[in-house]
Every structure is written in structure tokens, then in C-alpha cells.
Amino acid sequence: MNLRTEELYELYSTSIYKFILLMVSHPETAEDLTQETYIRCHKNIQHFRGEATELTWLRKIARNIVYDYYKRQRILSFIPFTKKHEREEKTYVPHEWLLADEETKALYIAIQKLKFAYREAIILRKIEGYSIKETAKILGCSEVKVKNDTARGVEQLQRLLEGEVDYV
Numbered sequence: 770m771n772l773r774t775e776e777l778y779e780l781y782s783t784s785i786y787k788f789i790l791l792m793v794s795h796p797e798t799a800e801d802l803t804q805e806t807y808i809r810c811h812k813n814i815q816h817f818r819g820e821a822t823e824l825t826w827l828r829k830i831a832r833n834i835v836y837d838y839y840k841r842q843r844i845l846s847f848i849p850f851t852k853k854h855e856r857e858e859k860t861y862v863p864h865e866w867l868l869a870d871e872e873t874k875a876l877y878i879a880i881q882k883l884k885f886a887y888r889e890a891i892i893l894r895k896i897e898g899y900s901i902k903e904t905a906k907i908l909g910c911s912e913v914k915v916k917n918d919t920a921r922g923v924e925q926l927q928r929l930l931e932g933e934v935d936y937v
Contacts, residue, residue: 774811781824782807785831791892792835794881802838806831821906825899829907832889839885879929887922894919 785806790799809830817826880888893904894915904919905912928934 774807774814777810777814777823777827778807781827784824785827788828788892788897789831789835791877791880791896792832792888793838798838802831802834805834809834821903825903825907828893828897829909832907836885875930876926879926882929882935883922883925886918887925890915890918891922891926895923 782803786799786803789802789806790796793799793802806827810827813830817823821829880891883891889908890904893899893907894901899907901912901915901919904915908915925934
């Protein structure tokens with residue numbers, strides 16, 4: 770398969786950006802991480818074996834970059850020289866959400882409060898529409914874990930939306 774990074778960017782960059790934005794809730798960070806995704810894609814395109822779709826492969830790269838981003842954030846928060854405001858996690862609402870109804874806003878805000886594994890499973894399964902098998906491939910885990918994380922994530926979402934808890 771003779772793929773070019775530019776073609777993959779043209780085909781899938783919007784989808785990859787939206788996926789990352791759902792994971793990090795900050796447009797500028799999502800743009801940076803999308804760019805990192807395509808840099809990593811370019812460096813590793815010769816290793817793409819075609820066992821998954823191109824989009825599934827790119828989502829796996831994007832997911833790993835988001836994971837690395839959160840790992841860096843946690844490490845930085847332990848550095849004593851970091852100013853308090855630099856450690857605070859801010860949630861920014863994308864422009865489209867301003868136009869959405871209140872239920873949709875509440876749903877996306879609640880998704881951001883979920884445990885990372887639950888958030889990933891819900892975004893891939895329920896928002897992006899991937900099958901259990903495809904989600905497992907993207908996340909690099911078993912189908913059982915995808916099912917469990919999705920079910921637990923939906924349960925936690927319901928509790929958040931019903932006001933039973935503030936954060937999980």
C-alpha cells in the first residue's frame with residue numbers, strides 16, 4: 770500500500786482533530802496534538818501493514834499521543850517550580866457547543882469528568898460509532914475491556930447527568 774501522509778491528512782485530519790478535541794477539551798491543544806499525530810504518521814508510515822483501516826491506524830496514533838500528553842501533564846504537576854496557574858486543568862468549550870442545546874452541553878461536560886479509559890471507550894463507541902472490535906484494536910486492549918469500560922462509563926455518565934455525583 771503506497772500511502773502518503775498528505776493524502777491521509779486531507780482525508781482524515783478533521784476526524785482526528787474532533788476525536789482529540791473530545792479527549793482534551795482545548796482547541797489549541799487539540800490542534801497541536803493533531804499535528805503531532807501526523808508527524809508520527811509520517812515517520813512511521815512505512816510500518817503501516819494494512820491490518821486495520823487507515824483511520825483506525827491514525828486514531829491509535831492519536832490516542833497514544835493524547836495518552837502521552839496526559840502523562841506529561843501529570844509529571845509537570847509534580848515539579849515544584851511550576852506556578853499554580855500553569856498546573857490547573859481548564860476546560861474550554863468548543864464554539865459548536867455554544868450553539869448546542871443544554872442537554873448536549875451537559876453530556877460533553879460530563880464526558881470530560883469521566884475516568885480516561887471510560888472517556889476513550891465512550892467517545893470511540895458511542896460518539897465515533899466504532900465497533901467493539903475496532904475500538905479494542907485502537908485502544909490495544911481486549912474486547913471485554915472495551916465492553917466493560919463502555920458499560921461503566923455509561924453508568925458513570927448517567928450518575929453525573931442525574932446529579933448524583935460531581936466528579937468520578
